[in-house]
Amino acid sequence: MDSRIDRLSQLVRDKGLDAYVVMRDPNVFYLTGSISGGRLILTRNEEPTLLVGRLNLACAQDQAKGCGVKPYTRKEQIDLIVTELGGGDLEIIGFDEISLSMYNDLSGRMPDVELRTAPEIIGSMRRVKDAGEIDLMKRAAELADIGMDAINDCIVDGIRENEVAAEAAYAMRREGADSLAFPFIVVSGPRSAYPHGGVTDRKIKRGEFVTIDMGAGYKEYKTDITRTFIVGSPTERQVEIYETVLSANLSALRKIRKGVSGAEVHADAERVIGEAGYGEYFIHGLGHGVGLEVHEGPSLGKTSEDILEVGNVVTNEPGIYIPGYGGVRIEDTVLVTTSDPVCLTETPKDLDAMRV
Amino acid sequence: MDSRIDRLSQLVRDKGLDAYVVMRDPNVFYLTGSISGGRLILTRNEEPTLLVGRLNLACAQDQAKGCGVKPYTRKEQIDLIVTELGGGDLEIIGFDEISLSMYNDLSGRMPDVELRTAPEIIGSMRRVKDAGEIDLMKRAAELADIGMDAINDCIVDGIRENEVAAEAAYAMRREGADSLAFPFIVVSGPRSAYPHGGVTDRKIKRGEFVTIDMGAGYKEYKTDITRTFIVGSPTERQVEIYETVLSANLSALRKIRKGVSGAEVHADAERVIGEAGYGEYFIHGLGHGVGLEVHEGPSLGKTSEDILEVGNVVTNEPGIYIPGYGGVRIEDTVLVTTSDPVCLTETPKDLDAMRV
Numbered sequence: 065m066d067s068r069i070d071r072l073s074q075l076v077r078d079k080g081l082d083a084y085v086v087m088r089d090p091n092v093f094y095l096t097g098s099i100s101g102g103r104l105i106l107t108r109n110e111e112p113t114l115l116v117g118r119l120n121l122a123c124a125q126d127q128a129k130g131c132g133v134k135p136y137t138r139k140e141q142i143d144l145i146v147t148e149l150g151g152g153d154l155e156i157i158g159f160d161e162i163s164l165s166m167y168n169d170l171s172g173r174m175p176d177v178e179l180r181t182a183p184e185i186i187g188s189m190r191r192v193k194d195a196g197e198i199d200l201m202k203r204a205a206e207l208a209d210i211g212m213d214a215i216n217d218c219i220v221d222g223i224r225e226n227e228v229a230a231e232a233a234y235a236m237r238r239e240g241a242d243s244l245a246f247p248f249i250v251v252s253g254p255r256s257a258y259p260h261g262g263v264t265d266r267k268i269k270r271g272e273f274v275t276i277d278m279g280a281g282y283k284e285y286k287t288d289i290t291r292t293f294i295v296g297s298p299t300e301r302q303v304e305i306y307e308t309v310l311s312a313n314l315s316a317l318r319k320i321r322k323g324v325s326g327a328e329v330h331a332d333a334e335r336v337i338g339e340a341g342y343g344e345y346f347i348h349g350l351g352h353g354v355g356l357e358v359h360e361g362p363s364l365g366k367t368s369e370d371i372l373e374v375g376n377v378v379t380n381e382p383g384i385y386i387p388g389y390g391g392v393r394i395e396d397t398v399l400v401t402t403s404d405p406v407c408l409t410e411t412p413k414d415l416d417a418m419r420v
Numbered sequence: 421m422d423s424r425i426d427r428l429s430q431l432v433r434d435k436g437l438d439a440y441v442v443m444r445d446p447n448v449f450y451l452t453g454s455i456s457g458g459r460l461i462l463t464r465n466e467e468p469t470l471l472v473g474r475l476n477l478a479c480a481q482d483q484a485k486g487c488g489v490k491p492y493t494r495k496e497q498i499d500l501i502v503t504e505l506g507g508g509d510l511e512i513i514g515f516d517e518i519s520l521s522m523y524n525d526l527s528g529r530m531p532d533v534e535l536r537t538a539p540e541i542i543g544s545m546r547r548v549k550d551a552g553e554i555d556l557m558k559r560a561a562e563l564a565d566i567g568m569d570a571i572n573d574c575i576v577d578g579i580r581e582n583e584v585a586a587e588a589a590y591a592m593r594r595e596g597a598d599s600l601a602f603p604f605i606v607v608s609g610p611r612s613a614y615p616h617g618g619v620t621d622r623k624i625k626r627g628e629f630v631t632i633d634m635g636a637g638y639k640e641y642k643t644d645i646t647r648t649f650i651v652g653s654p655t656e657r658q659v660e661i662y663e664t665v666l667s668a669n670l671s672a673l674r675k676i677r678k679g680v681s682g683a684e685v686h687a688d689a690e691r692v693i694g695e696a697g698y699g700e701y702f703i704h705g706l707g708h709g710v711g712l713e714v715h716e717g718p719s720l721g722k723t724s725e726d727i728l729e730v731g732n733v734v735t736n737e738p739g740i741y742i743p744g745y746g747g748v749r750i751e752d753t754v755l756v757t758t759s760d761p762v763c764l765t766e767t768p769k770d771l772d773a774m775r776v
Contacts, residue, residue: 099618118703122743123614139723164520164537181520230593237586242619243603247637258479262455263598281603347474367495387478 068095068189069130073106075185081158083107083149084185090356091160091186093284096131100124103141104131105148113148115141142169149174158182191353191361192375197285198399201355201377204245204287205397205408207280211236212291212411219293219420221270225250225263228276236280245279245286245358256292256390259348259383270296273390279358279397286358288379289409290395293418305342305384305392306415312336312382313394313413316350316364320380320398320405326351326368333382334366342384345391351379354397376400377408424451424545425486429462431541437514439463439505440541446712447516447542449640452487456480459497460487461504469504471497498525505530514538547709547717548731553641554755557711557733560601560643561753561764563636567592568647568767575649575776577626581606581619584632592636601635601642601714612648612746615704615739626652629746635714635753642714644735645765646751649774661698661740662748662771668692668738669750669769672706672720676736676754676761682707682724689738690722698740701747707735710753732756733764 066074072095076084086092086104092114093099100120105113112131116124117138124133136144149157156178162170170179193201214235215228229248236244251261253272268274277290292309294302312333319329330350337346349365354377362370364378372378381395396407422430428451432440442448442460448470449455456476461469468487472480473494480489492500505513512534518526526535549557570591571584585604592600607617612629624630633646648665650658668689675685686706693702705721710733718726720734728734737751752763 099616119615121703122741123617125743162520164518164523167520226593226596226598229598230590233593234586234590237582237589240582240621242582242585242621244600247599259475260455261479265596265598347477385478387481 067130069106069112072186072189075189076106076158077108079158079182079185081156081180081182082154084158084182085145085149085160085162086186087159087161090284091190094186094190094356096128098124098127099284100127103136103145105145107148107150110148110150115144115148142166142173145170146173156180158185160186187361190355192373193355193377194375197355198375198377200283200285201287201397201399202408204241204280204282204285205289205410207236207239207241207282208278208287208289208397208409209411210239211278211280212276212289215276215291215293216420219268219274219295221268221295223268224265225252225268226265228268228274229263229278232276232278241280241282243281245281245288249275249277251275251391254388254390256392257385257387259385259391259393268295271299273302273392275391275393277393277395284356286354286356287397287409288354288358288395289397289411290381290393291411291413291418292392292394293420295420298415298419303415304340305386306418308337308340308342309382309384309392309394310413310415311340313380313396316380316382317396317398317405317407320372320378320400322372322374322400322402324372326362326364326370326372327366329364329372329380330366330368337382337384345384345386346382347385348383351381351395353378372400374400374402423486425462425468428542428545431545432462432514433464435514435538435541437512437536437538438510440514440538441501441505441516441518442542443515443517446640447546450542450546450712452484454480454483455640456483459501461501463504463506466504466506471500471504498522498529501526502529512536514541516542543717546711548729549711549733550731553711554731554733556639556641557643557753557755558764560597560636560638560641561645561766563592563595563597563638564634564643564645564753564765565767566595567634567636568632568645571632571647571649572776575624575630575651577651578623580621580623581608582621584624584630585619585634588632588634597636597638599637601637601644605631605633607631610744610746612748613741613743615741615747615749624651627655629658629748631747631749633749633751640712642710642712643753643765644710644714644751645753645767646737646749647767647769647774648748648750649776651776654771654775659771660696661742662774664693664696664698665738665740665748665750666769666771667696669736669752672736672738673752673754673761673763676728676734676756678728678730678756678758680728682718682720682726682728683722685720685728685736686722686724693738693740701740701742702738703741704739707737707751709734728756730756730758
C-alpha cells in the first residue's frame with residue numbers, strides 16, 4: 065500500500081502543483097509519525113525532507129519515517145526551504161498554511177513562483193480515517209465516556225466547576241488518556257448560556273443546568289463529547305429545552321451518512337429546533353470533523369460545502385443558549401460508515417440519565 | 421488611571437498608526453476582560469468596538485468593558501471591519517496578527533492603506549505585569565508547586581508517564597487551577613532527551629531521569645515549571661549533568677535584573693554549560709515571558725534584543741539533552757523586580773530533593 069506521503073505526492077501532482085510544503089504539526093505527524101513538528105518539503109524529484117529545529121531534532125530522527133531529516137535555525141529557515149525546493153522549473157508551490165511574513169520572505173526569494181495556500185489537499189486525506197485511526201479514536205471515545213461517568217458521579221449541589229473538571233480529567237488520565245483533547249468547558253447556571261465559557265470556581269447550585277464539553281487525547285487522536293446535566297428536578301421549561309436539543313441530536317444523527325452534505329445535516333437540526341420555537345437560540349454550526357485535531361474537516365454547518373464520506377468522524381452537537389437563563393448542548397463524536405452512523409461516544413443522553 | 425485600552429490607543433498614535441485591530445484572544449481579554457475573543461477595533465475618533473461571532477456574543481456583552489460589542493458572521497467580517505475602521509484619511513493600520521487571507525481581503529478593499537503587522541505595540545504592554553496580574557501569577561505558581569509536590573509523592577519504579585501527569589493535574593485542579601497552562605510533558609529514560617516529548621504510557625524505571633514540564637492556569641494567567649527527577653540513586657554521569665544544569669539555572673537567575681538583555685542572561689547559562697563540556701547539548705533558548713500566554717515576551721535567547729524591565733515574568737530553563745541517553749531541564753517562573761529576581765515557583769531543585 066502506498067504510504068501517506070506517496071498518496072499526498074500524487075494528489076499534489078494531480079492538482080498541478082510542483083511542490084508542497086507542510087508547516088503544521090498535526091500534518092507532519094500524520095505523514096511521518098513524528099511529533100517533532102517542522103517543515104516537510106515534497107518535490108517532484110527528491111526524497112521528501114523534514115526540516116526541524118534543533119530542539120526537536122533528536123525526536124524527529126528517532127520517529128520520522130519516509131523522509132530525510134535536517135536541522136534548521138530560525139535564521140536559516142527561508143534559505144533552507146528555498147534550497148530544498150530546488151528551484152529549476154517551479155511554477156506553483158502549495159502550502160498547508162503560510163504566515164504573511166513567510167509568504168513575503170519566500171515571494172522575495174522566488175518572485176516568479178506562485179505560492180498557494182492549499183490546506184484542502186492534505187485535509188482531504190486526513191478527513192477519511194483508516195482502520196488504525198478509527199481504533200485509536202474508539203479508544204479516545206471510551207476514555208471520554210469514562211470522564212463523563214466520573215462527572216455523573218461527582219456533580220452535587222455546591223461542587224465547583226473546577227472540581228468537576230478535576231474529577232473527569234483524573235479519571236480519563238488514570239485510564240490511559242495522554243492529554244485532554246482541548247481545555248475543559250464546565251458552565252453552570254446562567255453561564256451555561258456561553259457555549260465556550262471555560263471553567264471557573266463557581267459553585268454549582270440545585271436546579272441549574274451544567275454543561276460539560278471535553279474530550280480525551282489518546283496517542284495524538286482526539287474525541288469530543290458534551291452533556292448537559294440538571295442538578296435536581298428539572299422545571300417544565302428545562303424539560304422542553306432539553307428534549308428539543310435531544311430531538312435535534314437524534315434527528316441529525318440519522319442524517320449522518322455518506323453522500324449527504326454537511327449543510328443538509330445542519331439544516332435538519334436547525335429545523336427541529338426552529339419548529340420547537342427556539343431557532344434564534346441555536347447559534348453555531350452543528351458539528352465539525354475530529355481526528356488528530358479537535359477541529360478539522362468536514363464541517364456540518366449552514367454554509368458547508370462538504371459531502372460526507374465513509375471514514376469521516378464528525379461531531380453532532382446541537383444546542384440552545386438563552387442569555388441570562390442558561391443552555392443545553394448534547395454532543396457525540398460520530399463515525400460515518402457504509403450504513404448507519406456509529407456514535408463513538410456512548411454516554412447516555414436521555415433526560416433521566418442527566419438528572420443528578 | 422488610564423485604562424489599558426486608553427494606554428494602547430496612545431501607543432498606537434505615538435507609533436504613527438491611524439488605527440489598530442486586535443485579532444488574538446489573549447489580547448482581547450487583556451484589553452476588555454472578556455474571554456469571548458473577537459476583533460477589537462481602535463480608531464482615532466470612535467469608541468472602540470469589539471466584533472464578536474454569534475457563538476460568543478452573550479459572553480462578550482456580559483464581560484467586555486470599555487468598548488461597544490457588535491455581532492458578526494464570518495461572511496460579514498471583512499465588511500464590518502472596514503466599516504468600523506471608518507475609511508476617511510486612514511494611511512496605516514496596525515494588527516496584532518493578520519492571516520494571509522485576511523491581508524489579501526482587506527488590501528483589496530482598502531488598496532491605498534498600509535496594513536502593518538505590529539504585535540510589539542500590545543506586546544510591550546503585556547510583558548510588564550501590574551500588581552493585580554502578579555498576584556494571579558503568584559497563585560498560578562503556587563498551584564504549579566502543588567502539582568510538583570504530587571509528582572514527588574507519586575513517582576516510583578513502574579509508574580507510567582500518563583499516571584504521573586494524572587496525579588499532578590488532579591492536585592492542581594483540586595486546589596483551584598481552572599486549566600493547565602499547556603499540555604503536560606512527562607519524558608522518562610531516553611525520552612528525557614526530547615525537550616518537547618509529550619506524554620506516553622511508558623513505564624518509568626529505576627535509574628532513569630524523568631523530566632516533567634507543566635504549569636497551572638488560574639483566572640487566565642499561566643505559569644511554567646520543569647523539574648527532572650531521578651528514580652533511585654544517580655550515577656556519577658547523572659550527577660554531573662544535573663549539577664551542571666542546576667549551576668546554569670542558579671547563575672542565570674542572578675543575572676535576571678532590569679536593564680539586562682535577554683541575550684546576556686542566555687549567554688550566562690550557555691557559558692556555565694559550555695565550561696562543563698556540555699555546550700553542544702544545550703539546544704534551546706534559556707527562557708521566555710509568561711502571562712496570559714505561556715509563551716510571550718520578553719525572550720531570553722541568543723538572538724534576543726529584549727531588555728528586561730521591572731514587572732517582566734520570564735522562565736529560566738537551561739537544559740542538557742543527550743540523544744539516546746537522556747536529559748535534564750530545571751525551570752522556574754521568575755519575576756523581575758527593582759532589586760533581586762523572585763522565583764514565583766518555589767519547588768526545591770537541589771539534587772537531593774529530586775531523588776525519588
